[in-house]
Amino acid sequence: MKFDVEIDSRSGFCNGVVRAVQQAENYLKFSHHLNSLGDIVHNSLELERLKAKGLEILSLQQASKLRNDVILIRAHGEPPGTYDLLHRNNIQIIDCTCPVVLKLQERVRSVYQRLSPEGGQVVIFGKQGHAEVNGLVGQTDGHAIVIDSVKSASDLDYSKPTALFSQTTKDPVEYREIARYVKSKRPDAQVYDTICTQVAQRHESLVAFARTHSAIIFVSGRESSNGKVLFDLCRSVNTRSYRVENVSQIDPGWLCDGDNVGICGATSTPKWQLEEIFVYLRGLSDNQ
Ligand code: SF4
Numbered sequence: 001m002k003f004d005v006e007i008d009s010r011s012g013f014c015n016g017v018v019r020a021v022q023q024a025e026n027y028l029k030f031s032h033h034l035n036s037l038g039d040i041v042h043n044s045l046e047l048e049r050l051k052a053k054g055l056e057i058l059s060l061q062q063a064s065k066l067r068n069d070v071i072l073i074r075a076h077g078e079p080p081g082t083y084d085l086l087h088r089n090n091i092q093i094i095d096c097t098c099p100v101v102l103k104l105q106e107r108v109r110s111v112y113q114r115l116s117p118e119g120g121q122v123v124i125f126g127k128q129g130h131a132e133v134n135g136l137v138g139q140t141d142g143h144a145i146v147i148d149s150v151k152s153a154s155d156l157d158y159s160k161p162t163a164l165f166s167q168t169t170k171d172p173v174e175y176r177e178i179a180r181y182v183k184s185k186r187p188d189a190q191v192y193d194t195i196c197t198q199v200a201q202r203h204e205s206l207v208a209f210a211r212t213h214s215a216i217i218f219v220s221g222r223e224s225s226n227g228k229v230l231f232d233l234c235r236s237v238n239t240r241s242y243r244v245e246n247v248s249q250i251d252p253g254w255l256c257d258g259d260n261v262g263i264c265g266a267t268s269t270p271k272w273q274l275e276e277i278f279v280y281l282r283g284l285s286d287n288q
Helices: 015-030 044-052 080-088 099-118 131-140 172-185 197-211 225-237 271-286
Strands: 004-007 034-037 055-058 070-073 092-095 121-125 145-147 162-166 215-219 241-244 260-265
Touching: 004 271, 015 034, 015 044, 015 070, 015 092, 015 099, 044 055, 080 131, 099 121, 099 131, 099 162, 121 131, 121 172, 162 172, 172 197, 197 225, 197 260, 215 225, 215 271, 225 241, 225 260, 260 271
Parallel strands: 004 260, 034 055, 034 070, 070 092, 121 145, 121 162, 215 241, 215 260
Antiparallel strands: none
8 A cells, every 4th residue: 555645734733832832942941840720731741741751730729738849831821810819829820821821811801890880791702711811811800701602692681782703712603603793693793803813724624735635644632623623624625534642543445546645733733743643654655
C-alpha cells in the first residue's frame, strides 16, 4: 500500500497556548516544580511531557490550600474570585491568560456594568463549566447566562436588553446562527464578534484541507472542546475523517492505496505530535 501524507501547516498550538507552555518551560529551567491551575493544555501527551519537567496540575480546591507558593494561570483565564483567593494566600501568579481572552473579559465586564442597572442580560455562547467560560461569567458576578445552541437561546427572556458574546473557540457558523436568532427576537440586541481570529481562520483553512485530502487523521485530546468542533468540521466535508489521540489509535485499515492523507489537529495539539503521526504513516506507506 502506497499513499501520500501531508501535515496541515496551519495546525498546531494557537498563540495563547504557545505562550503559556513557553512560560511554564522557561520557569522550569530554573526551578524543578511549578503548579498549574487546571490543565495548561487539553492534550494528555503534552501534559505528560510537561509533568516530567516538573509541572503539577492542581484543581482550584487543591490550589486553595497553597500558601506562599507560585502558580500558573493558563491561557483560558480565571474569574476575579480566583485572583482574590490566590492573593489572600500570598501566591505569586504567573498569569498566562491569553491577551485575546483578557480583552474579552474586559468587554464582558464593561458591558455587564452598563446593562445591569437597566435590568439587562449578558449571554455567553460557550461550553458550560469550561474554564474560559467560568472566567467570563466571573466578570458578571456570576449573572451571565451560558447557552450552547439555538435551542437554549430560545429559553432567554427577550423582554430584557441583551448582549451576546461567544467563547473564543466556538464554531463561527453556529455563532452566526445563534446571533441571527437572538436578533430576530430582540433586534436591538448587541452581538459581539468574539471568536478568536486564529480559530475562525483555522475553520476556513481546515475545510479546504479536509476537502483536498482523501482521508484525514485528526489529532486531539478527548477533552479539547476546540478539538471536537474542528473534528466535526472535517467530518462534515470528508467522511473519511478519523480522530485519534496518539499513534496507537490509528487503524491501518482506514487507509487505501493511492490515498493522500492529511494530518491536522486542534489549537491544543502540539506540532511534535502531528510530526510523530506523520513519521508513523510514512513508515506504514513505505513498508507495505
Ligand atoms: S484560541 Fe485564540 S483566544 Fe483562545 S487561547 Fe488560543 S489564541 Fe487565545
